[in-house]
Amino acid sequence: MAKILIVDDDEMNLMVTDMVLSEMKYDVSTASSGEDCIAMLMREPYDLLLLDIEMQDMSGIQVLEQIRDIPKIREIKTVFLTASSHRADMSDAIRLGALDFIRKPALPEDLIGAVRQALQAREKELILAVDDEPMNLMATEELFGIRYHVRTASSGSEALQSIQNEKPDLVLLDLHMPGMDGLEVLKEIHEMDGCENLPVVFLTADDDVDTEAKIFKAGAIDFIAKPFVMEVALERIRRLLELKHLQDSLQDEVERKTEALLESNQKIRKLSNQVIYALAGAIDAKDSYTNGHSKRVAEYSKELARRLGKPEAETNEIYNIALLHDVGKIGIPIEIINKPGKLTEEEYNAIKNHTIMGHNILSTISEMPSLSIGAHWHHERYDGKGYPDGIAGEDIPEIARIICVADCYDAMSSDRSYRKALPQHIVREEIERGKGTQFDPRVAEVMLQMIDEDKDYRMRGSKDGN
Ligand SMILES: [Fe+2]
Structure with missing residues (x-):
């Protein structure tokens, strides 16, 4: 608790001030003259000096003047107690670095308030x-x-x-x-x-x-x-x-708040990504033939977008959208998805329905409205012969046109339960053939570049999910 020295030659004042501050649990000492005050300050350190201005032997101003000349005690925080508002005293008090004046007789709350404020006063600037x-x-x-x-x-x-x-x-x-x-x-x-x-x-x-x-x-x-x-x-x-x-x-x-806000934004982004990854993992887990498909399609889509000149933020968004392009498969019976033989028309229609289901699932995420675009239209064809809406050319959102190429590329370049991955030159021919019919020619052209740069055919998915 802060140590306070009260100096006043009026015994009554001294007693009352002592009582009020002791009640507030301050460690209070008292002196009734300037001489005693200086002697006590020299003996032990105090946090605050409450000094009466009008004293008989030496005025408070004179006492503080002396204190300021003694290096050991000159820094003591001082508040004056005074019954007058004598201008000369005020100006001397300011000059001597007094922190405040307390008018006598002071109300206990005023006294306590001034003491608290003085104790909290900053170090010298x-x-x-x-x-x-x-x-x-x-x-x-x-x-x-x-x-x-x-x-x-x-x-x-x-x-x-x-x-x-x-x-x-x-x-x-x-x-x-x-x-x-x-x-x-x-x-x-x-x-x-x-x-x-x-x-x-x-x-x-x-x-x-x-x-x-x-x-x-x-x-x-x-x-x-x-x-x-x-x-x-x-x-x-x-x-x-x-x-x-x-x-x-x-x-x-402002800096603290901004930092906290950035941190919480980052947490939200991390959480959204984790949810997206978990969902993508659930899709791939259901479709045992195409383990890792969603992740690979997301990676290819991101690279296509990057090569098409999209800024980083957009390529990251496309990654997430592509990751969830097949989310609608969650709603398709597992026997149909994993059926090894030929599908009946009814089963094929059920599979086709994964685009609408995917759209329905993702469009409920109102904070990320673009998320459903990939799921909805990645089976549309550039010539308008795709599904579910049969839209063509630039009417198909660009994100979906990109994912479409990445999706087909991965379907051909990864092992399936009924066949191994197709040889790279066949995959290349298929992409080339689909330019302008199945695929947006610009996107297909970039995919061809990527294939040509991939001399060792590393861009492929093996059965163990790579
Ligand atoms: Fe699909």
């Missing part, structure tokens, strides 16, 4: 100040140094090098510098890898409208006119950094 005037750099360091880590650079090239070494949270940039001026430096910063959105604030003595427009057009997030009012400058930088953190966390959130 890093500001890079760029100015060719050493005096200006010193002043900037002094002003921002308590609340932020400040690094300095006295020229544009030094600034770019410094950013390369460690990316700051914000850059304070002088407009007029010898060599590279501020605008050039800004351009170079935003061209650096990962620095496209690095907030850059200009410090400039020219506060005319033209300069202002030029600065914003160049991509600066803000500008502060010199000489500046300390509290205003600090407050502006605080808000800009707050904005940057909000943008960063929004960006992180």
Whole structure:
């Protein structure tokens, strides 16, 4: 639990604050003077200091001033407790890097809220100040140094090098510098890898409208006119950094969500593919003569599509569609599918019906409407003499024309229970003969090329399902 030190010279206040925070299970210690406070901080580390401003011996501001000068304890997160809203105190408190003010008497919920927020406050951000005037750099360091880590650079090239070494949270940039001026430096910063959105604030003595427009057009997030009012400058930088953190966390959130979405899309795609493979496996298992047929037809179809110039996404889709081209056989009695002898007309009609059945099965998958095309029309012929619809030429969807060639090629080039695979030259002749009658001539031509390249007749299916 966080350790909190409360410092107040009013015993009643000290007691009430202690009670409220102890109730919230914080590890609370108390001190009633600035001197005790510093001594306690030196003895052991605390996570937060709640410091009363109006104390008798040493004011809270003076106490914090001393603390900030002692390296061992200077980083302590501090929140002031105050009954007044004295402007000078406020400005000193800001200068000294106080995180918040709690008005006394505070409601318990306000006190708890402020404490929680202060405990969660981020580590100090890093500001890079760029100015060719050493005096200006010193002043900037002094002003921002308590609340932020400040690094300095006295020229544009030094600034770019410094950013390369460690990316700051914000850059304070002088407009007029010898060599590279501020605008050039800004351009170079935003061209650096990962620095496209690095907030850059200009410090400039020219506060005319033209300069202002030029600065914003160049991509600066803000500008502060010199000489500046300390509290205003600090407050502006605080808000800009707050904005940057909000943008960063929004960006992180978007990236996280996108990643999760991609992952879940990938899972869905994987699942769809697995379902498709399982279904294709079920078809092939039923038809014992043509083991591995669906997979081979899918592979040939994909290669035909690729050679016909289809993009990869389309060839993958064709693979899946081809894999399921015979899915309708699931609905045909097994005795008919595996009948060794000649089929009766009735049996032949039942077999032909696998195209319609396949279409009916796959058209229920509304998320993949093209899936049923192959099953429906892979037995159509280019001359219109096929089935089930007798459509011809370009009326047959191209996917079905591709699968038709791949299907017939595999039927001839694989072993069946009643015969061995046909010799390659016979298969080639059959494809050649079917050009323009059974097959789309363009697709058949590509199939012929594939056959001619396949010197060892590797594109074939053997009985063991290869
Ligand atoms: Fe078929």
